[in-house]
Amino acid sequence: MRQVLNIFRKDTRQFWLEILASFAALAIYVVHYPARWNVVQYPLSYQQLGDNWMMCVVVVAWWLLIARVVHAESLVGERQFWITRPYEWKSLIVAKALFVGVWIYVPFVIAQMLVLREAGFSPLGHASGWLLMLALYSGVFIFPLIAIAALTANFARMALAVFGSYLAAIACTIWITNRSEVHAVSVYSQGYGTMVPYSHFFVLVVFAVVGGASVVLLQYATRRVWLSCTLAVCLAALGAGGALALSSRMPQREVDRQYPAASSGVANPLQLAFAPKPSNPLFVGVWPSNVFIAFPIDLSGVPEGAAMEVDNMQFSMDAADGEHWIGPWRQLNTTPFLPGTHSPSLPFILSRKDYEHFKSMPVTLHVVLAVTELRAGRETTATIANPTFPVNGFGVCSTQWGEQSQNFLHCRSEFGELPLTYVTAAFSNKPCSGPQPQPEDVRTFAEWTGKAYPDPIDAGSDPVRVTFAESGAYDNRGHEHGTRGLALCPGTPAQFTHYDVVRRSRAYLTVPNFQLPAEVHPT
Amino acid sequence: MIPTIQTHDLTKRFGRTEVLHEIDLTVPEGAIYALVGPNGAGKTTMIKLLMNILRPTAGSARVLGLDTHELAGEVFSRIGYVSENQEMPEAMTVTAMLEYMRPFYPRWDRELERQLVRQFDLPMERKLKHLSRGMKMKAAFASSLAYRPSLIVLDEPFTGLDPLVRDELIESLLERAPETTIFLSSHDLAEIESFASHVGYLEEGRMLFSEEMTVLADRFREVTVTLTAPVKLPHDLPATWLQAETVDCVVRFVHSEYQGEASEREVAEKFAGVRDVTCEAMPLRAIFLAIAKTGRMQNHATQRTAVDRRPEA
Numbered sequence: 147m148r149q150v151l152n153i154f155r156k157d158t159r160q161f162w163l164e165i166l167a168s169f170a171a172l173a174i175y176v177v178h179y180p181a182r183w184n185v186v187q188y189p190l191s192y193q194q195l196g197d198n199w200m201m202c203v204v205v206v207a208w209w210l211l212i213a214r215v216v217h218a219e220s221l222v223g224e225r226q227f228w229i230t231r232p233y234e235w236k237s238l239i240v241a242k243a244l245f246v247g248v249w250i251y252v253p254f255v256i257a258q259m260l261v262l263r264e265a266g267f268s269p270l271g272h273a274s275g276w277l278l279m280l281a282l283y284s285g286v287f288i289f290p291l292i293a294i295a296a297l298t299a300n301f302a303r304m305a306l307a308v309f310g311s312y313l314a315a316i317a318c319t320i321w322i323t324n325r326s327e328v329h330a331v332s333v334y335s336q337g338y339g340t341m342v343p344y345s346h347f348f349v350l351v352v353f354a355v356v357g358g359a360s361v362v363l364l365q366y367a368t369r370r371v372w373l374s375c376t377l378a379v380c381l382a383a384l385g386a387g388g389a390l391a392l393s394s395r396m397p398q399r400e401v402d403r404q405y406p407a408a409s410s411g412v413a414n415p416l417q418l419a420f421a422p423k424p425s426n427p428l429f430v431g432v433w434p435s436n437v438f439i440a441f442p443i444d445l446s447g448v449p450e451g452a453a454m455e456v457d458n459m460q461f462s463m464d465a466a467d468g469e470h471w472i473g474p475w476r477q478l479n480t481t482p483f484l485p486g487t488h489s490p491s492l493p494f495i496l497s498r499k500d501y502e503h504f505k506s507m508p509v510t511l512h513v514v515l516a517v518t519e520l521r522a523g524r525e526t527t528a529t530i531a532n533p534t535f536p537v538n539g540f541g542v543c544s545t546q547w548g549e550q551s552q553n554f555l556h557c558r559s560e561f562g563e564l565p566l567t568y569v570t571a572a573f574s575n576k577p578c579s580g581p582q583p584q585p586e587d588v589r590t591f592a593e594w595t596g597k598a599y600p601d602p603i604d605a606g607s608d609p610v611r612v613t614f615a616e617s618g619a620y621d622n623r624g625h626e627h628g629t630r631g632l633a634l635c636p637g638t639p640a641q642f643t644h645y646d647v648v649r650r651s652r653a654y655l656t657v658p659n660f661q662l663p664a665e666v667h668p669t
Numbered sequence: 670m671i672p673t674i675q676t677h678d679l680t681k682r683f684g685r686t687e688v689l690h691e692i693d694l695t696v697p698e699g700a701i702y703a704l705v706g707p708n709g710a711g712k713t714t715m716i717k718l719l720m721n722i723l724r725p726t727a728g729s730a731r732v733l734g735l736d737t738h739e740l741a742g743e744v745f746s747r748i749g750y751v752s753e754n755q756e757m758p759e760a761m762t763v764t765a766m767l768e769y770m771r772p773f774y775p776r777w778d779r780e781l782e783r784q785l786v787r788q789f790d791l792p793m794e795r796k797l798k799h800l801s802r803g804m805k806m807k808a809a810f811a812s813s814l815a816y817r818p819s820l821i822v823l824d825e826p827f828t829g830l831d832p833l834v835r836d837e838l839i840e841s842l843l844e845r846a847p848e849t850t851i852f853l854s855s856h857d858l859a860e861i862e863s864f865a866s867h868v869g870y871l872e873e874g875r876m877l878f879s880e881e882m883t884v885l886a887d888r889f890r891e892v893t894v895t896l897t898a899p900v901k902l903p904h905d906l907p908a909t910w911l912q913a914e915t916v917d918c919v920v921r922f923v924h925s926e927y928q929g930e931a932s933e934r935e936v937a938e939k940f941a942g943v944r945d946v947t948c949e950a951m952p953l954r955a956i957f958l959a960i961a962k963t964g965r966m967q968n969h970a971t972q973r974t975a976v977d978r979r980p981e982a
Contacts (some may be wrong), residue, residue, distance in 0.1 A: 148772055149772065149773065152769065152772045152773070156761075156765075156769045159765070160758075160760055160761070218758075223756075224717060224722045224723065225752070225754055225755055225756045226755075226756050227755055227756055227757050227758060229722060230720050230722070230745055230748065230750035230755075231745055231770070231773060232742055232743050232744070232745040232746040232773045232774065233742065233745075233773070234742040234743070235741070235742070
């Protein structure tokens with residue numbers, strides 16, 4: 147322990163400037179981060195830099211700090227003074243871990259607590275959220291950086307290795323994404339779902355932490371660079387293989403498993419009908435190798451107090467000549483459907499070869515929708531106030547004006563994504579500064595926000611989740627409207643209704659004697 | 670008594686290049702052992718093997734009774750290692766470095782530290798990176814001697830230093846000599862001749878000899894034989910006679926196994942008409958030159974033979 151503290155003290159004295167630099171980066175983060183909560187006032191220069199530029203500065207400062215502290219007792223080479231001194235490798239690694247803990251993790255946690263407090267939340271609690279967030283930072287940044295520092299002799303070499311690893315990771319991600327995207331499906335999250343479910347993603351994060359720690363341990367224990375490098379490369383390959391395996395498990399089989407087929411005698415959860423109309427026609431688009439058909443339907447039958455989310459869909463055809471064609475499950479990005487009749491258009495994609503084959507004859511078309519049935523749950527009514535107002539079980543909200551003169555609700559929550567919530571608010575067509583608006587001046591609009599299966603923490607990896615509950619895109623039957631020029635005035639109520647998942651099932655539509663539409667060539 | 674350093678068939682190869690070839694070496698406790706040899710002979714590699722900085726390809730080495738692969742951590746509190754090309758914690762001041770080093774060594778002697786600092790006249794508040802080469806070496810010595818190590822290992826410690834600094838360092842070493850074993854490498858014979866008790870000569874990765882200085886000095890003689898008439902050198906000269914040459918009536922050679930009168934009798938028997946034989950003690954430098962030149966000639970001859978024996982394409 148004496149040796150650990152001695153090394154820690156030395157490193158702290160020696161690298162006070164780098165420590166200060168990382169503190170400065172964190173201070174910039176803490177001071178400027180809340181600007182993101184105010185969309186309109188968010189400085190343009192920040193927007194141009196990207197949402198995460200502040201965190202990038204912090205990560206670069208950490209990189210510098212980690213490089214300096216690990217390279218102070220470099221593990222690569224034969225000329226370092228310390229290798230012929232009575233250093234115990236276990237004490238050395240504990241001292242370095244202590245340094246990283248004290249000067250990276252602790253300030254980071256304090257900074258995030260300050261951000262949480264600034265956002266109006268209690269910094270304490272949410273142990274799982276903290277744990278997951280720290281695991282994410284450890285797996286994505288800190289442990290890989292320590293491992294690379296342990297395998298390189300100086301900052302220049304480390305920079306090369308970091309950029310090399312970064313490029314390799316990007317190439318690997320692109321490859322995996324391209325490989326999986328062909329038949330992207332949504333199983334774990336509503337709307338634009340993640341390709342790899344969060345639980346699987348965290349398996350990879352934990353793997354990165356354990357892998358990074360193993361490489362660092364091996365290198366400190368043996369100082370055999372080739373051995374540790376071999377382990378690092380093998381682990382990286384294993385991680386990439388694991389990511390590929392996890393992502394490729396997603397499609398098809400997973401939908402079949404998660405959305406059980408209806409047993410006979412069970413009513414369709416939705417009424418579906420093929421319904422081309424002038425406002426929503428059957429439409430053919432031609433891509434280089436595929437044909438895209440916009441397939442219009444009428445969707446109804448959602449019971450009162452419920453909503454229906456269509457996550458994925460699958461088309462299949464039976465031709466008169468006995469030929470059967472079945473397409474893959476495809477993700478569908480729509481907001482949940484409320485009671486009433488809706489007229490969405492489903493994207494029906496098939497190869498040009500299949501299209502040419504089937505367009506010449508009538509077919510029986512089958513459409514299967516993988517749906518999540520939702521039921522309205524807890525309902526919270528909050529009174530709009532300036533500058534912010536709390537919404538129980540949701541977060542802290544405020545009203546803001548967008549660039550198109552539309553007023554919207556802007557909410558933030560702590561740790562993780564919000565559960566699927568339907569937000570309704572009363573808009574006035576009179577300015578808020580005037581007399582109390584009359585009932586005829588007020589119109590109620592609504593918007594969906596959150597996810598049916600919320601991720602435990604935001605993949606953006608900060609503790610405050612920002613949600614734009616625009617409360618203006620749809621009326622309370624789900625029909626689209628505009629709210630330009632309308633105002634959300636203090637003192638008026640806003641309603642937040644949580645929707646809970648009841649079950650996943652399938653809805654079916656069969657269209658006999660369906661004729662694939664002909665291509666329309668521009669004249 | 671267990672030798673402080675002992676190697677057996679110690680061999681190191683980097684790829685296909687053999688840097689050390691089956692080195693057998695024994696350094697008794699209390700010795701000041703100088704490993705000499707030209708640049709590139711393998712001295713630094715040898716020291717790195719002894720310090721467990723490198724791992725041997727074959728053979729073994731023991732230091733302070735431990736196999737070198739066990740040298741790590743606490744055992745280094747009994748070893749003081751200074752190398753000409755060692756990276757020091759450059760950002761530290763001399764004071765900070767000594768303060769930092771102190772807790773690592775249970776036997777650190779503050780009084781000795783103060784004495785060494787005074788003796789070397791170290792600028793305590795200056796960072797190591799701002800010190801001259803000589804001062805840096807003095808700081809390294811101070812941080813390696815203050816804990817009274819049982820073994821001091823020095824790799825070319827005096828290279829590039831001015832004579833004054835060199836003498837100061839040697840003086841500080843000799844003050845420690847009674848309580849420690851010193852193993853140092855050098856390519857300069859003159860600098861170790863005055864104080865080394867044992868010497869080993871390394872050339873092209875091979876140890877040509879390794880023995881006590883006094884034995885070495887007794888063993889070598891420059892022999893001058895004056896004859897009554899000029900002679901040609903016989904082909905069957907003993908292998909212990911090195912660099913034999915003749916000029917008119919005088920034959921000169923270096924006797925590498927001189928044994929007093931017996932050797933003189935042997936000389937007299939070898940040549941007819943011997944008028945006079947003188948056997949003079951040799952300075953270390955002359956001994957090394959004789960060995961080095963003979964070694965190189967033998968190596969060249971071996972290589973030439975190997976080339977000659979190659980089958981023709």
